Amino acid sequence: MLAKSSTHKLSQTQSRRIADFFIYLILIAGGILMIGPLLWMISTSLKDKTGVFQLPPQWIPNPIHWDAYQRLFHLSQLQTGFMNTIIVSLTVTVIGSFTSCMAAFSFAKLRMPHKNAMFLLLLVGLMIPYPAVMIPQFMMFSTIGWVDSLKPLIIPGLFGNITMIFFLRQYLQGIPDSVVESAKIDGASYWTIFTRIIFPLMRPAVAAQFILWFMGAWNDYLGPLIYLNSPEKQTLQVVIANLSATYATQTDYPLIMGLSFISMLPILIIFLIFQRQIIESVALSGMKN
Amino acid sequence: MESTVKDKAPTDGRRKGRVRDSSLYKKEHRVAFLMILPPVIGFLIFTLFPAAYAVFASFTDWNGIGQMNWVGLRNFQVMLTDNYFWTSLWNTFFMMIGIPIGLILSFILASALSRGLKGTTFFRTIYYIPVISSLAAIAIMWQWAYNGDYGLVNQVLALVGIKGPNWLQNVHTVKPAIVAMTVWKGLGYSMLLYLAAIQSVPQTFYEAAELDGANSWQKFKNITWPMCKPVTFFLVITNIIGGSQLFTEVNIMTPTGGTEFSSATIVWYIWQKAFKNFQMGYASAMSIVLGIIIFIVTALQFYQNRRSDYKLG
Incomplete structure (x- = not known):
């Protein structure tokens, strides 16, 4: 009896091992598919112009050419692109997160007539896609002379982000009302309640939403494409798209790949540092939905 | 007081x-x-x-500069006979075949990750890198990878003896090529949500099923998949909303909307009409059609959310 059960157990661990082996195979194949093109991009950027066309291709260039990155360093358009993107995405997310936090606090914890109606109104905003409003919005900003400046990309974001408000409100609803009530009885002002109690409580959720928004703002393309004409005003994504079109005619692929890689680098670094928080918050927000 | x-x-x-x-x-x-x-x-x-x-x-002949004249339903009538409009709508629709493909692949990866093997976190991070990467940079990279003579895709295909086409210039391959790219970029996100859903299934469900003699397939069919249904629904909806607004990939990889307009999406056509041809009235009419489609899909999602909320409560 004892022997029988142990052989059964053995075969079970064996079949488990085989299953694990195949699972690793799937995971590794998936991993190669996902990371392969990115490695290829880096590899291309380290070749010289003719090395790119070598057959069969080299994965590790020999010798390694840093030439593309040296030339990128002197591209003033790339520098202004970085600057503009940093200005837009930081301003929008820092101020916009603040307004979003306040609104979420109000929606979740304060009393006000017609609060739910207001919230529903905002939710309608989530259902209207950007392409449906972009033309009148463009004409609006064009009338007040804001086209070809960063303002049309910054100003609307300062008023808050509905998605963020939605998630923070949900997060705050998990915190008992009594926390706010007792602070009120102790005579705390709403500002104190917000800065001393509510904000510290929702900081992890805010951080996650902030990072997601920042990455979204950093990677935005359609908005900047519509509004920005002069090369020195353009944001990074438009700059790399334009430059890549220019250099593609000269088949300068090392430069183009270096350009793409450099433009991705800041977000990649942010992701690798905060990857646990980002991944957890994404999973969480998906579950909530 | x-x-x-x-x-x-x-x-x-x-x-x-x-x-x-x-x-x-x-x-x-x-x-x-x-x-x-x-x-x-x-x-x-x-x-x-x-x-x-x-x-x-959408009811005017607005061109962005001059007077706006009321033209009634003319824009919508023009739309009905505008081949470019229908082609771009068809292209947009066609590229949504990436949604089921992406969901199946991401579910397989999530199931593989959910066994909690060593290196799970590592793989999860690797799969997620395309998600956070900028679409513009990714599109530029894939444009190069799809290059007919020296691109990565054709060189990999050459290893198994297939001579790949010039993907982005070919009328028949440009849409599948863009679909493959969007699947590649979105896989990590869907996988992450599926992983969270699979891991949230109480272990006792499986234990009870095992006591009843259920095999792996039955456990998958009757427990795992139904428990992931809300996530599937959410992903289908958000992917339809995102997919109907496909623009960046198309505009960067095929700046002219592709050979014979083979890759132009609806948003690309709206953008073209509004900001290149200055037919803002007509473009607005198309954007309204798109807006209505997306509004319905989103409303459906909210409605579904309400219902599942009640179930949980």
Whole structure:
């Protein structure tokens, strides 16, 4: 009896091992598919112009050419692109997160007539896609002379982000009302309640939403494409798209790949540092939905 | 003021009436209102007003500079016979075949990760890198990878003896090529949500099923998959919303909308008409059609959310 059960157990661990082996195979194949093109991009950027066309291709260039990155360093358009993107995405997310936090606090914890109606109104905003409003919005900003400046990309974001408000409100609803009530009885002002109690409580959720928004703002393309004409005003994504079109005619692929890689680098670094928080918050927000 | 303490929890209508009169509550109302004011104003100015204006403009011959003349339903009539419109709509629709493919692949990867093998976190991170990467950079990279002679894709295919086409210039391959790219980029996100859903299934469900003699397939069919249904629904909806607004990939990889308009999407065509040809009235009409489609899909999602909320409560 004892022997029988142990052989059964053995075969079970064996079949488990085989299953694990195949699972690793799937995971590794998936991993190669996902990371392969990115490695290829880096590899291309380290070749010289003719090395790119070598057959069969080299994965590790020999010798390694840093030439593309040296030339990128002197591209003033790339520098202004970085600057503009940093200005837009930081301003929008820092101020916009603040307004979003306040609104979420109000929606979740304060009393006000017609609060739910207001919230529903905002939710309608989530259902209207950007392409449906972009033309009148463009004409609006064009009338007040804001086209070809960063303002049309910054100003609307300062008023808050509905998605963020939605998630923070949900997060705050998990915190008992009594926390706010007792602070009120102790005579705390709403500002104190917000800065001393509510904000510290929702900081992890805010951080996650902030990072997601920042990455979204950093990677935005359609908005900047519509509004920005002069090369020195353009944001990074438009700059790399334009430059890549220019250099593609000269088949300068090392430069183009270096350009793409450099433009991705800041977000990649942010992701690798905060990857646990980002991944957890994404999973969480998906579950909530 | 002694009544305020009693009024802390307004439950019935009579009390509510008194609560509204209390100055403490008036102050709370004012503060609450001020706090939600910015997003509400932002919504009115930057979303609701432009949306309403787009509806109005769709009935005019607006060109962005001159006078706007009311033309009634003419834009919508033109749309009916505009081959470019229908082609771009078809292209957009065609590229959505990436949605089921992506969901199946991401579910397989999530199931593989959910066994909790060593290196799970590592793989999860690797799969997620394309998701966070900028679409513009990714599109530029894939444009190069799809190069007919020296691109990565064809070189890999050459290893198994297949001579790949010039993907982005070929009318028949440009859409599948863009689909493959969007699947590649979105896989990590869907996988992550599926992983969270699979891991949230209580272990006792499986134990009970095992006691009843269920095999792996039955456990998958009757427990795992049904438990992942909300996530599937959410992903289908968000992917349809995102997919119907495909623009960046198309504009960067095929700047002219592809050979014979083979890759132009609806948003690309709207953008082209509005900002290149300055037919803003016509473009608005198309954007309204797109907006209505997306609005319905999103409303469906909210409706579904409501229902599942009730179930949980």
